Amino acid sequence: MQIIIRYELVINEALHSALMLDTPDEQIDEFIRFFGKHIGCDRIYIFEDNKKEHVTDNTYEWCHHGIESEMDYLQGVDMDIIDWWYKAFGKKENVIIRDVETIKNEHVYTYNTLKIQNVKRLVICPIRYKNEISGFFGVDNPPIDDHLGLTTFLDMIATLVISFLKIRNSQNKFKREAKLSGYSALGQIYTSMHYINVKTNRFHIVKMERKF
Incomplete structure (x- = not known):
């Protein structure tokens, strides 16, 4: 119970800090960033799936001081490469790797990718x-x-993460629609038709309609 209360306090503090921006x-x-510093990890990140392209993209990342970012290299990752993660998700399970050496033989690509990044253990929700x-x-x-406690922690904040993502998507959609509407309005200001004689370089206006 105390662990849950502690996590709830951290979530409230992180939410307050985020909403200041x-x-x-x-x-x-x-x-x-708030969670990364609180947990005491090397890297914390969000991947968003593009199901149409069947890839997943690293869209947000926080790294501890001295840890190199991997976000630029983790774009368009084929979801089949980590299909065993998605199978676990489908069974409502998290992925907990306490020692990356334990997946060396069964999941070679994942092992090699994590090894290059100096990842020794990880938790994925x-x-x-x-x-x-x-x-x-x-x-x-x-x-x-604290791997089990951490998965509980991440499960609790996943709902807030998706809420932030939904707000972002709504704002992006509104901006796109406003931009297209602006272009359309600009295009309607002048509607004209000209007849041009290329031999004499003369022209006259057939129709012009100006709208305000």
Whole structure:
């Protein structure tokens, strides 16, 4: 019970810190930064799935001081490569790797990728939207003795993460629609038709309608 209360306090503090910022992107970055520093891990990140392309993209990342970012290299990752993660998500399970050496033979590609990044252990939790997996939330090299507690922690914040992502998507959609509407309005200001004689370089206006 005390662990749950402690996690709830941290979530409240992280949410308060994030909401001090203006844009959804800034809020998400601050949200995961707060958790990363609190947990004491090397890296914390969010992946969002593109089901049409069957890939997943690292869209947000926080790294501890001295840890190199991997986000630029983790774009368009084929979901089949980590299909065993998605199978676990489908069974409502998290992925907990306490020692990366234990997956060396069974999941070679995942092992090699994590080894290059100096990841020794990790915890991965799915992000669900409308009862479907839409991505995942991960922590590299978390404290050794609290993996189960950490998955509970990540499950609790996954709902808030998806809320931030929904707000971001809504704002992006509104901006796109406003931009297209602006172009359309600009195009309607002048509607004209000209007849041009290319031999004489003369022209006259057939029709012009100006709208305000």
